Amino acid sequence: MSGQRDRGGYHRQRPPTPSSSAPNMSAADPSNVPDAASARSAVTDTSELVEARRAKLSAWRSQGIEPYGKRVEGLVGLAEARARFDAEVQAAYDEAVAAAKASSSSESVDDPRDRVRVAGRVMQHRDLGKLVFLSLRDHTGDLQATISKALVPADAFELAKRLDYGDIVVCEGPIGATRRGETCVWADRIELACKSLFPPPEKWHGLVDPEHRSRRRYLDLHVNPDSMRTFTARSRTISRIRRFMEDRGFLEVETPMMQPIAGGAAARPFTTHHNALDLELFMRVAPELYLKRLLVGGMPKVFEINRNFRNEGVDRSHNPEFTALEAYEAFGDSGTMMELTESLVHRLAVASAEDRRGEDRVRTGDEDGPILPFGDLDIDYRRPFDRITYEDLFERGAGFSCREIDRVRARAREIGIDEAKLDDWFVVNEVFEHDAEPCIDPARPTFVVDWPSAISPLTRAHADRPEIADRWDIFIGGMEVGPAYTELNDPDVQLERFEAQLRDGGDDEERTFRSLDRDFIDALRVGMPPAGGLGLGIDRLVMLLTDRASIRDVILFPLLRPASEAGVE
């Protein structure tokens, strides 16, 4: 365990204590007798494995081989190098070599095979005496390098024999195949690009402990190709979202992550402090109130893809910092945002399915898709997505209308809700979450439309039905991926809602950090055009597109408690 190794280092660096019986116990003095603590650490750290590698490192140095190489030109990715293999050329070459051997001609045969220069991490190392096979890996894939004693200088062959798993090498030679038909680089040059000092995970089972995989993502990425694929897919998804939004005329903007008032969502914020200004600040829980100020300023369509921070629990679909797309369109409404969201999610699904064409259970757009597996589900992203009203969904789940408030309250008591002190619509929503949300088909993206105004304080109500807000939420794969609203732009109504929120919402602890964003009200008084607003959880979207069950599998460095130093003060 890393904790043990770290602790070993700690012991070695710890200055002698007054009670220590041995004088001058310092790491710099190798002659001293180790005390009990350092004797233990010498046993528990990985020094034997690391020392073997260090020994090679200094051996290379003394032979004039630099173990931490330099810039390399003209590299080809391993997948690309593999693609350059030509079986016919190889066959012709084999024949020519055989013919030359048969005629015992001393003339060398011309090699028509493509030459490549590749680099990769050593993932396998098979030494057969005068022939060494290396499995190299880069972010594009794996490729074998074959080093024959007859084809390289003695020192290069010695290097190939003595390579460790995890070392990074540069090889150059014709792309060909072995007798067993494995495509490979027949290296006639091989150089060390970087010596690895770290004992790698087991080559067959790899790194499976989820804690380990997140903490040492750098290992996870090259040991588990799935992980590299997932994070590559995440990156491509985010750039596709950018392109989509830009194509539709949205301007990407950046608004403060540190805010004097954490507004835009009812979530607990993280606090921080600016020293020079002696200012208490909050990490943002949402960019909403700043993006709307930009609509006031005259930007017609804005979006931001960035981090929100919420000081809440952690589970499979929640990380304290998460990435969201938030977008606002002047003169739009929730319907505008619905069309935009459906187009965007559909396009992302089409592109992901295309990237994963041929994979089990994946159907691309031209194969009656896109359909992408997510756990046990095969999620069908074909347009149009499903739509259902909040009230209809409630009735489907509960078996009666949410307007029958006595029955709603009775049901709430049945499922253990203390309904007496809650307003009607909050009781409705408790029953909705318990009985109705599970009725949404998880294999179909579903817009749930027309939510109660009471639980949507920043949303404009329907003109003819003030109790219903012009809002929808999209659910995919059993997760809420995001909401959209027809934004409230009446400053007086907005002020009222804020004040009601401060008065009624949340507990005492929440109220201590809530305060009213008067500048935002001022902005609305200047005048914000009617607008549609959207928020989409990018991490959850990536989970769906890459079939990962946990948000920690799609965030490169998810929040974890610091590794244990238990037992060390």
Add this chain to the structure above:
RNA sequence: GAUUCCGUAGCUCAGUUGGCAGAGCAAGCGACUUUUAAUCGCUAGGUCCUGGGUUCGAGCCCCAGCGGAAUCACCA
């Protein structure tokens, strides 16, 4: 924050009723020019997460703590 489960070699994992700490891979030395988790011989490698307790004796039982996972709670 609650409950349950997990923590043994660098990695992946066994460990029986409480009775000498195990395997595979990785590592070191040696053999091998067509391997594919190469193979074969030899060698070495342990704070059984930490701290207490019970016991003649604890990896195993009990208590507390640390870390993780799952479920729940929180979560516009």
